[in-house]
Amino acid sequence: MEQNLPLDELSTAVGRIKGLLLTEEKVDRAVQILARAIKDAIPGTIGAGVSLMDTHGRRTSAGFTDRVVQRADALQYELGQGPCLTAWAAEETVLVDDVRTDPRWPQWSAAVSSLPIRSVVSAALVTGKECIGALKIYAALPAAYDPGTGQLLELFAAPAATLLSHIQTSEAPHRISENLQTALHRRDTINRACGILMERHGLNHEAALQHLMQQARERDTTLVQLSAELTAGTPADRN
Incomplete structure (x- = not known):
């Protein structure tokens, strides 16, 4: 579902x-x-x-x-x-x-x-x-x-900052920058990984995000890299 x-x-x-x-x-x-x-x-x-x-x-x-x-x-x-x-x-x-x-x-x-x-x-x-x-x-x-809410707000902040900067400076208003596309890709990758954990473990979104962050810290990797491995089918979630 x-x-x-x-x-x-x-x-x-x-x-x-x-x-x-x-x-x-x-x-x-x-x-x-x-x-x-x-x-x-x-x-x-x-x-x-x-x-x-x-x-x-x-x-x-x-x-x-x-x-x-x-x-x-x-x-x-x-x-x-x-x-x-x-x-x-x-x-x-x-x-x-x-x-x-x-x-x-x-x-x-x-x-x-x-x-x-x-x-x-x-x-x-x-x-x-x-x-x-x-x-x-x-x-x-x-x-x-809680801190997970802060992480959630930060996921808004990255693409939002790029969008607003574009409007403020009037730089190529008909194009979305590579930085914005990267930020949106990061957000989508994390979002998909959270969805997998939500379905797998019956978590809500914030709990799934917290789980990903904890796993990333334990494995000394980035949240995006861990999410990419999970969505690609790599057994990133061992718990």
Whole structure:
């Protein structure tokens, strides 16, 4: 039976954004499509957003699915602190188990205390040697996300960064770059491997992804290489 994997939402979003490239529509529309795809793909998420930033961390464009995301993001930029800005500055994924107890951004945490936000994940949008922004998701419950969720968001970030960079720089808007094709191939390979493990072991997608990551670490190989071996029929999964 065919699995409807969460990351299929990304394929749909990419297809729609290719159309935006063809018609040279603005980047605002692209980030809005991505935000909706992310929210739909990750269970427990009450809102998602995409922010593009300049070299000083100032927001230049944003897409969000809900007003609560808009408000939480606006407070980050007003206060100059928060998980999204940290993800951008450090070029890494930031996981927040509980906004109310996390000590990293005291002003922002206090400012959003009245909002229905407890858990957050934000992933950097890195293209080439530049970080152009961040993706973020919010949940109403504490500990709603784990490191596997961060990995899932990163799978969105790779092709998303390349797409948005294309639109921003207007480089060959009718073509999708080799880097994007590579990122999408990586995502599809991992997605197919997760599907095999889901069917084989009765796992959900996030558990299958965690299993793959653990196996990759134990065998000192990459997640993509392990996934490719599994989908090619190599006995990569021995457990």
